[in-house]
Amino acid sequence: xxxxxxxxxxxxxxxxxxxxxxxxxxxxxxxxxxxxxxxxxxxxxxxxxxxxxxxxxxxxxxxxxxxxxxxxxxxxxxxxxxxxxxxxxxxxxxxxxxxxxxxxxxxxxxxxxxxxxxxxxxxxxxxxxxxxxxxxxxxxxxxxxxxxx
Amino acid sequence: xxxxxxxxxxxxxxxxxxxxxxxxxxxxxxxxxxxxxxxxxxxxxxxxxxxxxxxxxxxxxxxxxxxxxxxxxxxxxxxxxxxxxxxxxxxxxxxxxxxxxxxxxxxxxxxxxxxxxxxxxxxxxxxxxxxxxxxxxxxxxxxxxxxxx
DNA sequence: GTAAAATAGTTTCAATTGTTAACCATTAAC
DNA sequence: GTTAATGGTTAACAATTGAAACTATTTTAC
Numbered sequence: 001x002x003x004x005x006x007x008x009x010x011x012x013x014x015x016x017x018x019x020x021x022x023x024x025x026x027x028x029x030x031x032x033x034x035x036x037x038x039x040x041x042x043x044x045x046x047x048x049x050x051x052x053x054x055x056x057x058x059x060x061x062x063x064x065x066x067x068x069x070x071x072x073x074x075x076x077x078x079x080x081x082x083x084x085x086x087x088x089x090x091x092x093x094x095x096x097x098x099x100x101x102x103x104x105x106x107x108x109x110x111x112x113x114x115x116x117x118x119x120x121x122x123x124x125x126x127x128x129x130x131x132x133x134x135x136x137x138x139x140x141x142x143x144x145x146x147x148x149x
Numbered sequence: 150x151x152x153x154x155x156x157x158x159x160x161x162x163x164x165x166x167x168x169x170x171x172x173x174x175x176x177x178x179x180x181x182x183x184x185x186x187x188x189x190x191x192x193x194x195x196x197x198x199x200x201x202x203x204x205x206x207x208x209x210x211x212x213x214x215x216x217x218x219x220x221x222x223x224x225x226x227x228x229x230x231x232x233x234x235x236x237x238x239x240x241x242x243x244x245x246x247x248x249x250x251x252x253x254x255x256x257x258x259x260x261x262x263x264x265x266x267x268x269x270x271x272x273x274x275x276x277x278x279x280x281x282x283x284x285x286x287x288x289x290x291x292x293x294x295x296x297x298x
Numbered sequence: 299g300t301a302a303a304a305t306a307g308t309t310t311c312a313a314t315t316g317t318t319a320a321c322c323a324t325t326a327a328c
Numbered sequence: 329g330t331t332a333a334t335g336g337t338t339a340a341c342a343a344t345t346g347a348a349a350c351t352a353t354t355t356t357a358c
Contacts, residue, residue, distance in 0.1 A: 017291040141287040142166035148278040
């Protein structure tokens with residue numbers, strides 16, 4: 001077996017590992033978010049993710065559509081709902097009246113704090129089943145993964 | 150700073166790293182799947198994931214519903230569509246006639262080979278930007294992560 | 299300076315996906 | 329052998345999404 005075959009084998013291993021690890025983990029996280037979001041605040045997981053993106057600075061319909069890879073009309077409608085629910089406000093930019101800036105309201109921020117805080121706690125509890133070294137290694141590989149995205 | 154504070158700090162770091170790494174990566178993967186699935190086969194990403202689960206052995210409506218955390222009727226309907234499209238067959242288990250086993254047809258398997266092969270290639274290309282050590286570490290931490298799920 | 303093009307967002311409409319409730323068929327329990 | 333539990337589907341309805349067409353605003357080109 002030559003070096004390139006061997007390294008390609010390693011790559012394949014990493015890809016397979018990914019498929020066996022992340023989707024189930026992500027599903028568990030989503031399930032946890034759903035629990036808190038639906039039960040306590042009656043919003044969907046997708047709505048939570050929209051709020052999360054807004055909080056992280058994706059504060060326009062286009063930015064959200066790009067970030068979530070779905071159409072602008074779809075975002076526009078979801079935003080509509082969150083506005084009527086009082087979690088977001090739309091503000092037209094006076095410099096360029098085509099732009100509508102999205103911001104979380106106090107309610108929206110409180111909701112995010114609650115859900116995200118809860119989820120973070122759950123994730124920390126889950127990750128704490130790993131040894132200190134494993135956590136270190138995990139953080140490290142996520143760091144290197146982040147670099148190539 | 151005592152030991153428990155320090156380890157909790159590490160945990161927090163890991164969780165933050167997760168949120169900065171995984172959702173964007175997942176989004177890119179989904180986008181890639183969507184490209185191939187929609188363009189070449191005209192199925193949605195969600196339909197792809199159902200086929201993926203069936204291929205991995207989640208071969209009943211209940212198993213799929215549990216795996217994807219959605220209701221059985223929802224799965225039943227999606228399966229319906231994929232059956233009429235010729236990607237899945239339903240087979241009643243003669244031992245227990247309540248069970249309906251789901252299997253990919255030849256077409257379904259071909260579709261999966263195409264999409265998954267393509268996606269795998271893309272992922273390998275992406276991961277190959279990492280060093281051999283980083284890939285090793287990544288595989289390793291996914292392995293340890295998998296253990297605690 | 300105005301007509302044309304580009305940009306940001308919304309509305310409309312149809313398809314898909316999801317939920318709950320009610321249902322059928324089959325098997326297990328007693 | 330009736331009753332309960334299991335696996336799945338159907339029905340009715342709400343929510344999400346995308347494509348196409350639309351409005352409003354700004355930029356570009358001449």
